[in-house]
Amino acid sequence: MSLHLQNEAEALGQSLPPLLAEAEMLAATVMLGEHGRRRAGAGDEFWQYRPAHQGDPARAIDWRRSGRSDGHFIREREWQAAQSVTLWVDPAKSMSFTGGKDRAPKGERARLLALALAVLLLRGGERVGLAGLAQPRAGRSQVVRLAARLAGDEGDDAGDYGAPQTEGMVSHGRAVFISDFLGPLDAVEAALTRAADRGVRGVLLQVLDPAEEEFPFDGRVVFESMTGALRHETQQAGELRSRYLARLAERRDRLTGLARAVGWQFSTHHTGGPAQSALLWLYRALEGGR
Amino acid sequence: MFMIGPIGFLTPWILWGLVILPLLWFLLRAVPPAPIRRRFPGVALLLGLTDEDAETDRTPWWLLLLRMLAVAAAIIGFAGPVLNPEPKQAGNAPLLIVLDGGWAEARDWPRRVERAGMVLEEAGRDGRVVAVVRLTDQPQEITFRAASDWQGRLAVIEPSPWLPQNLEAWVDRFPAENFDTLWLSDGLAHPGRDMLAGLFADKGQLTVIEGDAPVVGLHPVAFDEGAVVVSASRLVGQGGEASLEVVGRGPDPSGIERELARATIEFTGDEARAEVKMDLPPELRNRVTRFEIAGLRSAGAVTLTDDSLKRRKVALITAGPQAEGLQLLSPLHYLRQALAPVADLIEAPILTALPASPDAVVLADVARLTAPEEAALVEWVEKGGLLLRFAGPRLAASDVSRYEEDPLMPVRLREGGRALGGAMSWGDAKKLAPFPEGSPFFGLALPDDVQIAEQVLAQPDPELGTRTIAALDDGTPLVTRKFIGEGQVVLIHVTANAEWSTLPLSGLFVQMLERLAISTRPAQPGARELAGQIWVPEVTLNAWGEERDAGEVAGVPGEELADAMTAGPGPAHPPGLYAGADRRVALNVLGAEASFAAAEWPASAQIEGLALMPEQSLKGGFLSAALIALLVDILAALWLGGRLRRLGRGVAVLAVAMLAALAAPQAQAQDATGQQGAGQQGAGQQETAQQGSTAAGPQPGDDFAIRATNGVTLAFVKTGDPQIDEISDYGLRGLGDTLWQRTSIEPEPPIGIDLETDELAFFPFIYWPITADAPLPSDAAYVKLNQFLRTGGMILFDTRDANVASVGGGSSEGQALQRIAAGLDIPALEPIPEDHVLTRTFYLLQTFPGRWAEGTIWVEAAPADAAQAEGVPFRNLNDGVTPVVIGGNDWAAAWAADENGVTLLPVGRGAAGDQQREIARRFGVNLIMHVLTGNYKSDQVHVPALLDRLGQ
Numbered sequence A: 001m002s003l004h005l006q007n008e009a010e011a012l013g014q015s016l017p018p019l020l021a022e023a024e025m026l027a028a029t030v031m032l033g034e035h036g037r038r039r040a041g042a043g044d045e046f047w048q049y050r051p052a053h054q055g056d057p058a059r060a061i062d063w064r065r066s067g068r069s070d071g072h073f074i075r076e077r078e079w080q081a082a083q084s085v086t087l088w089v090d091p092a093k094s095m096s097f098t099g100g101k102d103r104a105p106k107g108e109r110a111r112l113l114a115l116a117l118a119v120l121l122l123r124g125g126e127r128v129g130l131a132g133l134a135q136p137r138a139g140r141s142q143v144v145r146l147a148a149r150l151a152g153d154e155g156d157d158a159g160d161y162g163a164p165q166t167e168g169m170v171s172h173g174r175a176v177f178i179s180d181f182l183g184p185l186d187a188v189e190a191a192l193t194r195a196a197d198r199g200v201r202g203v204l205l206q207v208l209d210p211a212e213e214e215f216p217f218d219g220r221v222v223f224e225s226m227t228g229a230l231r232h233e234t235q236q237a238g239e240l241r242s243r244y245l246a247r248l249a250e251r252r253d254r255l256t257g258l259a260r261a262v263g264w265q266f267s268t269h270h271t272g273g274p275a276q277s278a279l280l281w282l283y284r285a286l287e288g289g290r
Numbered sequence B: 001m002f003m004i005g006p007i008g009f010l011t012p013w014i015l016w017g018l019v020i021l022p023l024l025w026f027l028l029r030a031v032p033p034a035p036i037r038r039r040f041p042g043v044a045l046l047l048g049l050t051d052e053d054a055e056t057d058r059t060p061w062w063l064l065l066l067r068m069l070a071v072a073a074a075i076i077g078f079a080g081p082v083l084n085p086e087p088k089q090a091g092n093a094p095l096l097i098v099l100d101g102g103w104a105e106a107r108d109w110p111r112r113v114e115r116a117g118m119v120l121e122e123a124g125r126d127g128r129v130v131a132v133v134r135l136t137d138q139p140q141e142i143t144f145r146a147a148s149d150w151q152g153r154l155a156v157i158e159p160s161p162w163l164p165q166n167l168e169a170w171v172d173r174f175p176a177e178n179f180d181t182l183w184l185s186d187g188l189a190h191p192g193r194d195m196l197a198g199l200f201a202d203k204g205q206l207t208v209i210e211g212d213a214p215v216v217g218l219h220p221v222a223f224d225e226g227a228v229v230v231s232a233s234r235l236v237g238q239g240g241e242a243s244l245e246v247v248g249r250g251p252d253p254s255g256i257e258r259e260l261a262r263a264t265i266e267f268t269g270d271e272a273r274a275e276v277k278m279d280l281p282p283e284l285r286n287r288v289t290r291f292e293i294a295g296l297r298s299a300g301a302v303t304l305t306d307d308s309l310k311r312r313k314v315a316l317i318t319a320g321p322q323a324e325g326l327q328l329l330s331p332l333h334y335l336r337q338a339l340a341p342v343a344d345l346i347e348a349p350i351l352t353a354l355p356a357s358p359d360a361v362v363l364a365d366v367a368r369l370t371a372p373e374e375a376a377l378v379e380w381v382e383k384g385g386l387l388l389r390f391a392g393p394r395l396a397a398s399d400v401s402r403y404e405e406d407p408l409m410p411v412r413l414r415e416g417g418r419a420l421g422g423a424m425s426w427g428d429a430k431k432l433a434p435f436p437e438g439s440p441f442f443g444l445a446l447p448d449d450v451q452i453a454e455q456v457l458a459q460p461d462p463e464l465g466t467r468t469i470a471a472l473d474d475g476t477p478l479v480t481r482k483f484i485g486e487g488q489v490v491l492i493h494v495t496a497n498a499e500w501s502t503l504p505l506s507g508l509f510v511q512m513l514e515r516l517a518i519s520t521r522p523a524q525p526g527a528r529e530l531a532g533q534i535w536v537p538e539v540t541l542n543a544w545g546e547e548r549d550a551g552e553v554a555g556v557p558g559e560e561l562a563d564a565m566t567a568g569p570g571p572a573h574p575p576g577l578y579a580g581a582d583r584r585v586a587l588n589v590l591g592a593e594a595s596f597a598a599a600e601w602p603a604s605a606q607i608e609g610l611a612l613m614p615e616q617s618l619k620g621g622f623l624s625a626a627l628i629a630l631l632v633d634i635l636a637a638l639w640l641g642g643r644l645r646r647l648g649r650g651v652a653v654l655a656v657a658m659l660a661a662l663a664a665p666q667a668q669a670q671d672a673t674g675q676q677g678a679g680q681q682g683a684g685q686q687e688t689a690q691q692g693s694t695a696a697g698p699q700p701g702d703d704f705a706i707r708a709t710n711g712v713t714l715a716f717v718k719t720g721d722p723q724i725d726e727i728s729d730y731g732l733r734g735l736g737d738t739l740w741q742r743t744s745i746e747p748e749p750p751i752g753i754d755l756e757t758d759e760l761a762f763f764p765f766i767y768w769p770i771t772a773d774a775p776l777p778s779d780a781a782y783v784k785l786n787q788f789l790r791t792g793g794m795i796l797f798d799t800r801d802a803n804v805a806s807v808g809g810g811s812s813e814g815q816a817l818q819r820i821a822a823g824l825d826i827p828a829l830e831p832i833p834e835d836h837v838l839t840r841t842f843y844l845l846q847t848f849p850g851r852w853a854e855g856t857i858w859v860e861a862a863p864a865d866a867a868q869a870e871g872v873p874f875r876n877l878n879d880g881v882t883p884v885v886i887g888g889n890d891w892a893a894a895w896a897a898d899e900n901g902v903t904l905l906p907v908g909r910g911a912a913g914d915q916q917r918e919i920a921r922r923f924g925v926n927l928i929m930h931v932l933t934g935n936y937k938s939d940q941v942h943v944p945a946l947l948d949r950l951g952q
Helices: A002-013 A063-067 A106-123 A139-150 A187-199 A212-216 A235-260 A275-289 B010-030 B061-078 B104-124 B148-157 B169-172 B195-202 B282-287 B331-341 B350-356 B373-381 B393-397 B507-515 B556-566 B619-640 B643-673 B678-693 B702-708 B722-742 B779-790 B812-821 B892-894 B910-933 B938-950
Strands: A044-052 A075-078 A084-089 A129-130 A134-137 A173-181 A201-208 A221-224 A233-234 A265-270 B002-004 B006-008 B038-039 B082-083 B094-100 B127-133 B180-185 B207-210 B216-218 B220-225 B227-234 B240-251 B257-268 B273-278 B290-293 B302-304 B311-317 B343-346 B359-365 B386-390 B468-470 B477-484 B487-492 B534-541 B547-549 B576-581 B584-587 B606-609 B713-717 B748-752 B767-768 B796-799 B829-831 B856-861 B886-887
Touching: A002 A106, A002 A139, A002 B082, A063 A075, A075 B547, A084 A106, A084 A134, A106 A129, A106 A139, A106 A173, A106 A275, A129 A139, A134 A139, A139 A212, A173 A187, A173 A275, A187 A235, A187 B938, A201 A212, A201 A235, A201 A275, A212 B302, A212 B547, A221 B169, A221 B547, A233 A235, A235 A265, B010 B061, B038 B606, B061 B619, B104 B148, B148 B886, B169 B195, B180 B195, B195 B207, B216 B290, B227 B240, B227 B257, B240 B282, B257 B282, B290 B556, B302 B534, B302 B547, B311 B350, B331 B343, B331 B507, B373 B386, B373 B477, B373 B487, B373 B576, B534 B556, B556 B584, B556 B910, B606 B938, B702 B713, B702 B748, B713 B722, B722 B748, B722 B767, B722 B910, B767 B892, B767 B910, B779 B796, B796 B892, B796 B910, B892 B910
Parallel strands: A084 A129, A084 A173, A173 A201, A201 A265, A221 B038, B094 B127, B094 B180, B180 B207, B207 B606, B311 B343, B311 B359, B359 B386, B386 B487, B713 B748, B713 B767, B767 B796, B796 B886
Antiparallel strands: A044 A075, A129 A134, A221 A233, B002 B006, B006 B082, B216 B227, B220 B227, B227 B273, B240 B257, B240 B290, B257 B273, B290 B302, B468 B477, B477 B487, B534 B547, B534 B576, B576 B584, B829 B856, B856 B886
């Protein structure tokens, strides 16, 4: 399972360029021993010009600078340090729902997105961890670990709806919450508040099945939650559609409001659509914060 | 059996099940459809929402109705409904099956026998004893026997060619015990029928079955004012318009019986009898042996013609030029008067009259005949002619047959003659003696007023006694007769006018002529004419109107025959042709005055039609209706429960289609069990359904057809070898470009066709490259190809091997071509002649190269009689476009050019190669021109003639 998930995620992650998280809070997030070397490396910011040595590739030469003197100079950039990103994927039962045989359950899609994002981030040199499951670390090996944790996270004893975890979240780091957000929103609000307290910014991605968005039911139906704890019986399911959709929209508005209040971003992804778009959005949201 | 209308039920008690329907209504109404349990994470959002309308926990009324109908259909189905159940002859008394057995039933006799057989079978099952009676038989004792005894006998009973006659005679033949009766009647009132029907009604249940075929019959034909009158009768009181086709049949000159005349008898209004006059030339009329109503197999629909219809041709010949004199004194006047109504007269010189093959020649006072006339007459008489001579002053004055017996005189004559009863004679005028037995005139009554005043006398020869067939009361011969070969010569010793006797003025004269078969009576012979002879049947009719050789049937006395003529034929004298001594009379099924009256039955009789609606079980139909209703119910319940939406519309459509498919074979199966007519109707519906489906909307082949018919489209046969197909495509494309540039033919891009699937009719021209491994087209493709060739299409066969034309198919491609062409409808071929129209349809050509230049091509052979036209170098070959052109020069390769007009394949070398390619293109232009314009270039051979006619 984990291997399968890893393969799929890597395949998805390969189609995007490497990502460096915006180094906004760079100094604050640098972990000891790993940052502040003030030396040339991979980065975007200018660091220094230095004379070209034997062995430097010709294309590394900055011709504009070299033109002003007799020697050849090479433009060096400052090495930029990595960001810590904490992922949380809802392990609750509600995520195992799928509205159609040909569609993967929401949870599967959520884990896929999370891992793909992790792969991207790790390739960009970021540190990625799982809230409550794995400390943020960089490196290729972290992908494997994350995949294993994610796969093992499908708990049988989970409740109907999950609450976002903030444990292991690095201060001033980044966080990604992937869930259907159909459970009580108070837990989400609390988690966001805690995260904001620690200076963490991030994104909320709501993964929904198209069936949940369209409510294609009619006639006499007894609705049950995935564990069977909640029940609702109706004679005319079709009559409920508009009211259900209204409630769903209201919930989404509230989530958007919550996210905006703490500087987070919120979006909805449907399992009926391609995962790529969701990953792209996640990537951009983490990158730009806009 | 419990019946509702035409539907009976085999197990009616099951119908009590319908009582539970209201109960079911309440039960079903109380139980709403079960809810679906559905896992749904969004339930959290639903909590607290209430239904706005809680009414639907009851089943909707239409669903209830559907279920009721389903259950009702099932109950009715299991009760065994039967449409038009076979009527049962209930009871266990002995059963008498009465068949009228006359010709009137011949039309539907098999159905009658079948019906009687059904009743017989049922009686056998019920253990009833049965008797079968045919009323046209002689009355006989009736004994009831087991039904099985009758089974075999019933099958061989045939109708008689007469109607039941003496029904009263049957009355005391029936047993005293009670019995039920099934009377298969022809619906006509026969004498004594009421009595018999009353008897049957008294004895038990009388069931009468009447056929629905109308009874019509033809009366004996009459002759009226030169026209044949055919009259037909139908049932009195049967109104309405009707028309009958009457056909006269007889042998044609070669003796083969065929239709000689046809007319239509129209019944209008309520009339029971109608007639039609047929004006037939004597040649035809004398040949007609019978008239019949076309398409009706019944003795009543046939009337035989006898001698009464035959009009003899009589040549009247008198001596010398017509004398100026009074008409009444003309020797021929009385003969004309006597014969004109009944015979066709020929008045012409002997040698002119004889080739018209008269039946009789009358020589009125002709003495001398020229030698050729005499020879011709003798020959004619020997072949069966009847020469009737009258005496007269000339004969008396001549010395014909004076000393030697003239070949054309029955006796020798004494000189002069004698006059009796005149002013200068001793005796009175003589009267006739009664005709002796053996004379053809025997039996004719002698009128008192016939007096003979003058006559020629016969020499007393030894044979005179035998030759005399009529004499005066003093024994003097008056009429003598001599047989020559097959014919005879009759001399009447008086004149044909009233000069010598009053005989021509009397009715006896006419009767004598009749007896001599010189004339025939137009009307039916009366009892007097028939009496005194035995009439032997030659041909008899059976009930279906077919003629049978009478064989050794005994003769009938004339009196009985005369009775039968009015009363109709019977067992003793079946209908047919009866031959007497010198004539034949027809005894027809219907007399001249006969009419049909409908039978009337006692009130208690149960009357049924013969046509039984075939029994048809409706059980399957009802049960499948129930099944279908239940299937619909499933769908409806799913829909109500919201389960159907998830399946999507596709499933619903599929389900409806499935229902339709399920219903269709059901209808077919029902039809198959039903009668044939219903089956045809079902098939018809199916057919219309198919037509409907074909008519609706665009069809799969439409775009192909539209592409092929956008303009002139050249086609090539796809060989399956992509390279060859590509060359063919480019070749025709290049040819099309050439045509577009040089001629007014502007072809569309070529189309590759698959012979098996594509329609060929759109193309005027098909290029068919033959590969060595070319597969044989299927039979269907051959049909299409032959149709294509026959309707003006042309196929250019190209073996692409450059040698088939010269050595006749030595290469493997050539053999493939032979294999393929074996199934094609190709006319005889020849190497293209120099003056073939293909050499000048557009360009003047003599060679037809493609990529190869060798070898000629083969086209349809010119007719062998094609002649060189005068003044032009061509033969007259104006017919037909050759349907095939066969060659091996790989033309497509020479024509092939890409979109820019760049040639694809090399042809020859250098300038010569270019020239060859040009000629190849010209051949292509000529070929397509030939296909599209046909042989019009050939018509130029007429130009000199046209110019000539225009005066230039």
